[in-house]
Amino acid sequence: MSEKGEHEGNRGPATTRRRALMLGATGAVAVVSIRPALAQTAASVAHCEIPVPDPGRAGSYIAADGSLVPPGTAGAFPPVGKPLKGEDVKVALSGGQLPGTTADQSRAYTNYIRRLQSGTSGFTCFASLQMPRG
Amino acid sequence: MPDPLYRMARAEALRIVHLDSFIAVFHRDSGLTHLLAAPAPEIMATLGEAGLSRAALAARLAAEFELADLDDAALAERLDELVACGLVAAA
Amino acid sequence: MRHVFSVRIGPVGFRVGSAWRAPIAQLETLYADYPKPDVPDFSVRLFPARPWRRVIRPSVTIGGDFMLPDAAPLPLEQGLLAAEMGMNLQMALGQRRYLLLHASVVERDGRALLMTGVSGAGKSTLAALLAARGWRLMGDEFALLDPATGLVHAFPRLVSLKNAAIEVVTRALPEARFGPLLAGTPKGDVRHLVPDAAAVAAMDVPVPPALLLFPGYGFAAEERAVPPSEVFVRLTQASTNFVALGERGFDALARLVKTVPARAIDYPDTDSAVAQVEKLWAAL
């Protein structure tokens, strides 16, 4: 997410070019909510058999749907990421793309992040607790 | 609701942290955390606390950004996501 | 409760009540060097599901302040494992001061290395092997991140080694103390390594986190930077109290993600893992 100010600055006095914004096709999720860990309700415990997401293997590429594929797979992107700065509400809310990525790459990355969130938060801990289920 | 007004949550109830193509938003009123990727942050910022109808939002977004794919169904879906997680209220 | 044991592990005090003597005796010997709490934060209870189960084919049900309703009992021979699981469960469901991350933690030069990821990624083994090379073991199951200070507190419980790791670590730490070999547990063979006296003595010294690793055991050596949003989501997956801590949890996690470098490393075997970790640490 680059700050808008930064972009205008380094492009000189030209008129401020409007930033591109993709609304995304239907089904292209843009919100990933962090679900509460095991809520007190026993019901949610019963549904706790959640598949373990594949570990983020360093060498894998990311396919369009966000799944991990062997490096070099056609149509997949190498994972990339750089921390950025800036936190005031208006600037912070100005969306954007990973620096040096195309829109497709960003969408694949968004799907990848969404896939990480299978099931309730904290479940890797329960998987490890491996409480034997009755 | 026929043509609801979509309003962003109160700005002071939002804690926002830049990550990368995502921003992390902590919503004080719900105690929940959401990660937003484009176009969700832009839609929220454009709606503001005063709020807009979907049509007015589409017009405002088209004016402020280069929308390659202004499609009402996609915009409705993006809004539904924001309403479902509570960051936007439809009234 | 017929038999009672208490121990303070890092900043958290536990008491364990048991209908049987054996698990309590094992805990007393293995945690002999640890301090005792005055008022424990959590209670764990080991009890028979039915009165006759205390004697006939005795099976241990795990209870306490916080319980999972459908957890199955364990045979009495695995009473020690039941107690450890009981303490883990109290932390997972009841901890409300520190952001709990399912991660192992070691310390060198006053800074912490966190290794997180799905179980079976080799976190405990790596932590034990690094301890054998002079790192201070801070914990193999949970990292405790203090939202107020951003520092990591040690939680040096017994290190639960599973299956192949038992052999690797007993060879690397010939004079360390170990618990009994527990065969046929839900996790296969389990043997507990007792953290050394130095780790226990220093457990009250919190340190700033300096590196976050996502280890992947059993793959060709590889490494990549992990983008912040991926770190953020993966750590919420590894935390059972992130949501329960509310804004404090969010602040603690956001601060960690924004200030501590994160790497995913794949490694074919533990020796190359130790080398990769120490190379990354030196490059900080």
Added chain:
Amino acid sequence: MGRAVSDGRLLARMLRTPGNALALDAAGWTALLAMARAEQMIGTLALRLDGLALPDDVARILADARASAAQGQVAALWEVEMARRALAPLGEPVVLLKGSAFAAAGLRAGEGRSIGDLDILVPWARIDAVEAALLAAGWEWVKPNAYDDAYYRQWMHELPPLIHRDRDRMIDVHHTILPLTARITPDAASLLVNSVAIGPGVRMLAPSDMLVHAAAHLFADGDLAGGMRNLWDVHCLVEQFGTAGLAERAAHHGLGAAVARAVRLSAALYGDGAALTPGDHACLRRVTARDGWGRATRPVTRLAFYVRSHWLRMPPLMLARHLWTKWRTKPD
């Protein structure tokens, strides 16, 4: 342990007179905290003891409990807001019951209270519209078991429980406050008419009706599970609103005896005491059946109240059929 009494009355004594806690030794504190957790009252206790000079480890545990209770209320009040948003298009105000009402209205009974499911009261005629609106807004059935569903719809005073698919929180939609089969039939319509607004689109029962509901929940359909917390609710409501008009209101709903018992028992546990009947003493034995390890004690008393609760809820023949169906379908 320095305290002669070591059942639920230890917790009641500290809630009634927080100063008593200063006399506790480490063992006493350990038992009190385990008991308070088991009765889901550690947040309430922590708030009552706030400000006392306590040992460091106890002070830390209680401070965490206050923070946890506060965060729990944020989540509970957000469920109220999301239910309000889901039902607003129906023009149906959300009438809150029990813990959610206490917290939303900032009542004394809500201070530090842990709040489980969201309980709301809707008119019987609107229940299908409310159900549809909640399902559309992301709630799902908790138990898709047909038998329970039909049983609920026909005989219970509420819809089968719903859980929200993202937030993992439960909502119970009631159309009256006692099972239809119970011999007593409260006047649900007047509960709604007398309800009080506490915010735009959000209401609670009138204070006396809240007391009647608390008593009904405890004595007319419950097996007194969570009795210590429920009686603390009654105690706080009586302290805040008094009992003027309560007896008439209770009689109107046919719950005079249950309300009178609730007031006596809450005074006995948390107030200035009361003259108790033999039945009251049995209830107190059940409510305080908890030990210093947080274990449920007095199994015979507990079983007796369990059977009684089912007896009250349904006529004998149906009770037999219900228990038989439940027993037959119970996975062994």
